[in-house]
Amino acid sequence: MGHGLTFDVAHLLGGGLVLVSFLMITQHRLYALLNAFALQAVLLALSVAWQASVQHAPHLYITALIALVFKAIIVPVGLHRIIQRLGIHREIETVIGSGTTMLAGMGLVALSMTVMLKVTPTADPLAREDLAFALSVVLLGLLMMVTRRNAVSQVVGFMSLENGLVFAGTGARGMPLVVEISVAFSVLIAFFVIGVFLFRIRERFDTVDIEALDRFRGERR
């Protein structure tokens, strides 16, 4: 194993990302969820910064900075305020139980590893495990969006999914900075739009439970 420490630290940070994703899908409280999300963003920033120093790619430092500033500080603080103003810091209503969610999450991690390890037998081990972790994070983010009914936690799920994409991009050595920045900004815009929407939904339906939207569309008769 030529790249002992390089690999180990990258592995540690990547594994940490997956672990925090797990933390997120099992949290019952919105504030705890936001904290976990902020932690994930910090881990992402660290991991990207590590990649930057390993790959000697200074532009990745900017990516790391974006992740740190936007996702670890601005978005969580913003969502924190939204939750405060909406007064919804109570328990999240999950669609399925936490045990089942965890099991499903395990299955997804296993699936993404199987797929990634299978299709990249010749790749560099570092990129391989990065990709496997990234796919896990993406799938777990999706799982969170599927299993939660609260609009705020859906937003968090979406952001965490995007974290996985960034992680994949940096690990694969070659995501141009422009793309990276545009992705970051699009997320930010999405965040604002969704934030505005949240208030709209709340004004109309007196709840941010998205089941209310289903009822409005007449899906649940």
Added chain:
Amino acid sequence: MELISSLLVQVMQMTLVLLAAPLLTGFVRKVKARLQRRRGPSVIQPYRDLLRLLKKEAVVAENASWIFRAAPYLVFAATWVAAALVPTFAKGLLFSWSADLIAIIALLGSARFFLALAGMDIGTAFGGIGSSREMMIASLAEPAMLLIVFTMALVAHSTQLSDVADLLSSPNVGLRVSLGLAAIALIIVAIAENGRIPVDNPATHLELTMVHEAMVLEYSGRHLAMIELAASVKLLLYISLIGCIFVPWTLTEPGASVASYLAGFGLYLAKLAVFGFLLAVFETMIAKMRVFRLPDFVGTALMLGLLGTLLLFVSRSL
């Protein structure tokens, strides 16, 4: 010569776990008391309690069967044998090959089996509630423990504890997420298996949430002494296990000089003190959980164990 020295180490270890276990319990109690700004009983109070219990006559319920009277000794014996096979201060125990890590866990399972039966023997509601909850916790903690073993064994290619310790003290183990996850899971399992806060409160006697104390409610005298001693030994065993797996550098190699054995011994006591202190701090900081929140807590260990095993496949050399 080598045989004699390893036999000596084995015998010393068996005596050590027996003698040190009450001290550890007393130490944890003392630290907890100080953290709660109490003076607390003396560190050697558990020894006094054991002696007092041993000398008293045993009061046994009228309808108790032989299981009730045999269980304390069986529980004690199984726990003691298990503890004797976990390296504490030195590797190369004479009988370490007679049971690997899986067998050690299963031995503790045998002890629990008998304790749960003893809880049901008198036919009181308390005994039943304790046994039933104990088995519920075990049904989550035991698979979690085995998944931790898988993680270790897949790295070390062996389930022998000495091999695992050898590998983890070698430099080529590196930083692995899996091992971190396994460590957290092992700590959760240790807390659950020993009935510590937040899973169970070892200091309470009249609460509906109690588990271990409810099972042994009918015991008195020498039987109770055996069970208390077994509980202390089990706590020591888990701390030694964590120490042996995750802090393996202090273990003395077989055939080393007397001085290094002494050093290993001192370091082992230091390990016990550190982990005991941490346990006391943790127990002071946290509140007891509702019984039906426990599956989430212990289930976390199960999931961490599984995740740890899965993540092994993206770490190096596997």
Added chain:
Amino acid sequence: MNVVAFLLLCIAAFLGVAVLAVVTSHRRASTRIVYGATLLLSGMAAVAAFSALTGYAAAAKLVLPLGLPWIGAHFRIDALAAFFLTVVNLGGAAASLYAIGYGAHEEEPHRVLPFFPAFLAGMNLVVLADDAYSFLLAWEFMSLTSWALVMAHHHAPENRRAGYVYLVMASLGSLALLLAFGLLAGPDGGYAFETIRGSTRPPLTAAIILILVLVGAGSKAGLVPLHAWLPLAHPAAPSHVSALMSGVMTKVAVYAFIRIVFDLAGVLPWWSGMLLLAFGGVSAVLGVLQALVQDDTKRLLAYSTIENIGIIFIGLGLALAFRTNGMNAAAALAMTAALLHVFNHSLFKSLLFFGAGAVLTATGERSMDRLGGLIHRMPVTSFLFLIGCMAISALPPLNGFVSEWLTFQAILLSPDMVQWALKIIVPAIGGLLALAAALAGATFVKAFGITFLGRPRSDQAATAMEVDRFSLSAMALLGALCLAAGLLPGFIIDALAPVTQQFVGGAIPSQATLPWLSIEPSAVSGSSYNGLLVFLFITMSALMAVWAIHRFASRALRRAPPWDCGFPDPSPITQYSGSSFAQPIRRVFLAGTFATGETVSMPAPGDMRPARFTLTLSDPVWERLYEPVAGVVSFAALHLNKLQFLTIRSYLSLVFLALVSLLLVLAIWS
């Protein structure tokens, strides 16, 4: 004399005993004569089979001019068959010994006596058969005789239902096996196993065969989701037959599976191991979860059989996966684990069913919640039942632990496989196995604790008497074997070496030469276990503690009323019952599923009615799988019924049409 010929003579003698039983079953003494004869015959057959296994050199064969004229009836005994014949006849001998005493309580002996020897003959024949025709014939014979035994107590409506469901499932299984053999034999119709072994077939055909055998043998063995008949049928039979069905007949199904998949089917695709692992893991966990919530001891045991079959199939799946990866040593380890578990499970499951039968004889109760405190009334039975409970809960130093330990050791060799999916799924299956083992512990704490400990919950339990000496000696025999197999597993592992050598091309290193009789299954890992030493250590330290305390501290003992935190309640109803014992685990694992439903009817304040708690248990497989299938079958039956009332001309035209269409198929195909 050829060992095959000897065993066939034994089978013929079994059938002779069956005929004798038909003639004499109205006599009082015939119970002892019939069971005595089957004891003798099974004992001899077991010794012959065991000596064939230990002194194994080459397969012995015999062809008789029976059956289909151009094939003849082939019989053969190789290492695998010798091993399974040992298991079958050991179980048969124990059941016969038990039944000498237990059978005396039988109210209608003529419904049991003739079929019991015939059932034994059928199981022996399945294992001996060496061509598809004899095999299927023996298989059907085994199914039908066991069905007749299930229907022995046909006055109870639930037994009739069990018999009906069993018959339907057995037919389905036979159909699947028939199709599998059709595919195996190919267009040339080589039905002798030797011809099948020699021919090759494309992987796709092999895969279809695998699935058919999973349905055919798996349904007999009780794999989830084909298991639902098993917990109905096994408990419905008299207890010694339940023991045979659960402990032995499921093993014959495992034999059929190994014979076809490992021996006859040829090269299988790599995912077939994964299929087995998935079925095994799911069966293990679902089986034990269902066992845990049962109230009827015999039904609990039947569900636990499903769990153990799951464990066996995990071992077989691993063996298959290792074999496709060319890892012969690892495959040998996995297969040894599975076969050892076959042997162990046949011992302790028979023991437990005998114990349940003894309790049934003594109290007339099957419901655990009406028992309790039997340890005082039935000390020997309770001790032996406890040994069975410890063995099945995989507690060292008993035998159940050894086979599960070997399975775990095999799992730990999985990372060397090539396929990523297998690498990743195998540890997860290991997690399921560990979960099943832990839940089995809880299940059998419940089974023993509620039945034998505590205070009696009914008058029958309070006045029970210990059972007869024959029943006890059968249980003692099995209990001793459980202990022996746990302390000295090395000898059995060595005896299994020719089997693994034959099917996976490798064997575990010889264990008999290891110091202190410990077992070390794999030279790579170096993990070892020594049941004998563990047993000695525990015994010695327990005795030492007892001696030291009684000598130096105190030996005074006082009997007093229970303490119970100062509020002892004299009513035995306040004890924990079976369902309350299972409640926490039920809530953790089965909450929100439709397998359990709890309803609490709480009267309004002021209302004097008592509050009621009702627990309903159901097997989800029933609603999802069986009832739709049953609906289709009865629909088809209703419409096919019309065929019975046609004119002769219509019948003739039907036959004619069938002939023409067959000829057409032939013309197009070839």
